[in-house]
Amino acid sequence: MAARTIADEGEFGLIAAVTSGLTMPDAVTVGPGDDCAVFAPTGQVVVSTDALYEDVHFRKAWSGPHDVGRKAVGSALADVEAMGATPLGVVVALSAPPETPTDWVLEFTKGVREECELAGAALVGGDTTRGPAIGVVVTVFGDLQGRTPLLRSGARPGDVVAYVGRLGMAAAGLAVLGRGFRSPGAVVRAHRVPEVPYGQGRVASQAGATSLIDCSDGPLADLGHVARASGVAIDLDSGSLDVDEAQKTVAAAIGGGDPLNYILTGGDDHALLGTFAGSDVPQGWTVIGRVLPLGPDAEASVTVDGKVWSGDAGGWRHF
Template identity: 50%
Template sequence: MADTGEFGLIARVTARLPGGRACLLGPGDDAAVVAAPDGRVAASTDVLVEGRHFRRDWSSARDVGHRAAAANLADIAAMGAVPTALLVAFCAPPNLDVRWAEELADGLAAEAALVDASVVGGDMSASPTLTIAVTALGDLGGRAPVVRSGARPGDVVAVNGRLGFAAAGYTVLSRGFRTPKLLVEAFRRPEVPYFAGPEAARFGATSMIDISDGLLADLGHIAAASDVVIDVQRELFTVPGQIRDAALALSVNPFDWILGGGDDHALAATFPADVALPAGWVVIGTVSDGPAGVTVDGRPYRGAGGWDHFK
């Protein structure tokens, strides 16, 4: 990248970033212009740091681009909004191969295109640590945002998307293996149910969250914000065959992945009990009165509960 230079790199990367429906003015000026038909903008930021969130010997640059975009787009979907645009800050060592940055841009663009969003701008800097920081914007479409503080006693808890796959893939990679491919690929590139977020909002979801740090940890945010007890019932889960087999082979409790694993970016939401849930949502628990917290089968969970960057 030192040979290409900052502005040469910007030109090469932005050439790979097509505009989406909401992009009125893309890269090339001091700021982009993004349509906001609703008059409000949902916004979220997330960061990926090499050695903390990804390893180049585990994931390609394109994989990292998909993950970086997905982590932010999922947050927008969890508010009940439709993602419209991404801003990307890219910090890298000068000796990084310029092709890595180009392939990162390809991954970002491809993931954004799944929701007809686009990368509209950002910044670059030299840094000893490879870091990608992404800000996502979204359109609420005239609806109120679905916040964490809306869960009410009597609601049901439901999820949409895969749980435990990325965590299982991480464990597989950390043990030095590259198979099962399904689990490893789930860690490299999450499959996010983006459109389930706005649909849940239309069906009356009372609260919602993106599962990035683990189901129990993230439900804990809803429980704390809503001042309720959320009880998750294991009998309501189906343990996928490849997760069950991998857990047996690696001597892991599969529920440690399902309940405590993050990075699948599934969505969890609460709904009134009398609401017919939209397709793809599966009930996994209930909401009740009591000291705010999350239980499993009525008791505190003794296994891994989720991820905390500073622990």
Template identity: 65%
Template sequence: MAETGEFELIGAITSGLPTSPAVRVGPGDDCAVFAVDGDVAVSTDTMVENVHFRRAWSSPNDVGRKAVAAAVSDLEAMGARPVGLVMALTVPSDLDATWVSEFSFGVREECANAGVLLLGGDTTRGRDITATATVFGDLQGRPPVTRAGARPGDVVAVCGRLGWAAAGLTVLNRGFRSPRAVVVAHRVPEPPYGQGIVAQQAGATAMIDCSDGLLADLAHLARASGVAIDVETSALDVAEPQSVVAAAVGGGDPLTFVLSGGDDHALLATFAEDSVPDGWRVIGRVLPGEPAVTVDGAQWESDAGWRHFQ
């Protein structure tokens, strides 16, 4: 990277990027400029080497895709249509330039999957690789779906996978690379793109991106809404690869991956019981009471999910 230089790097990353009529000014100026039809939703997500990914486990393409997916999932959780993304990338000066090229290919690939345009960003030198994605979404005149609207009598539903990435992380931490399905899920999440708007249009009363774990993120929603939530384990899906991993690491309960594993970026939302859209699965209920999350009516005694500073 010391030989490539900042401006050559930026030129390589932004060359030939797709655009749209909504983009008034694209990469290459001091700011990007774009037009929207309503309120703008904005979110920022940072990934740090050896905290969110390891180069020994994830390819540069994987890291680029994951950086985009994690950020855009927050727009989905508000019911916004993804519009634009800017990326700030920090890399060591002795990093091979091909790593950055492959990372940028991953960013482009996931932007295409998510329906968001890469509008620019920044590069700088640092000890570790960090990637910060800031995303902008258009609410198109619709009200945002926040975490604060769940009501007693609503049901809790999920769209997307739960606990796959956690099972993959468990495998990788033990030096293995299989089952491949969960390892890939850790490297590159698969948010249910487009389902945030589907949920909003179906009347979702509250919604959140599931990044820290099912119980942890439902606890955020319960506190914001001032309600209690009970999760029904009979409605949760434990996949065969998760059971394989649990058995291989000492016979633990694979349900732990589903309840507390993060990084899958599924969507969690609450709905009136008769308005849950296709593609969503009911997994619990909203109850009156002090904000809390229970599992089959009882407190969950194990870890509830990821805590960033512990």
């Protein structure tokens, strides 16, 4: 007997299956099922949108539907954390071909719900539509709860640079998968699902962070945004960057490159990168550099051990 597809379910049957059994926190007064969700935050609201598309952000051959659901939500909610806000609500729009198995969508939904639960956010709505390939658009909301938003423009000379989360593991996983391998397992899992350090945006805010950013494109690229927005220079200490054994294994196996390149330029881990005044760095964060004043006629930049990094600059451009 052929597996049921989303065409068999129909739009409203699929929505009913996706939203079945959802519970809402007290802050959400109207959940899925009406024209809009309604929530009552205690402070200013932050909002962001991320899109993931098949064969651009993920491949079915590499990632299962549960992985895609978690990654879609986690990569979006990392931006809420980067503002120093508390995750509140998530809206997911799914585009898929009619022949997509219903089981794929249900497993995807399990991943969405699991990541929402990890973050303390509620799935409050969304949409489904026909499309030539699977596409996911996630809109996320966060509550600042009276705190001041953490911006990229707040870094000041004399601050230290620190991070929490993991760096460069997803990039090593992408390198492995791109060559047809499935090990080391740690880096492959990191590519499939990020480990967002939920709650640490709030911790950074309470510790007095001067700036904060989600590390989606690697420290060189993302701290470059901070440097330009703040009008400063940033220098990273390579000796403070711990290289995982799995990253060393991958680098050695695919050509003997410097595994630091994964850490400095690799994205999709969604660690948090922040700047702090002196001793204000929270417990569990690792100091990896410092903020410097710009010299005469100098441009905002990020260096490693006082020099321009000789490897890949990192970052990703869709166009």
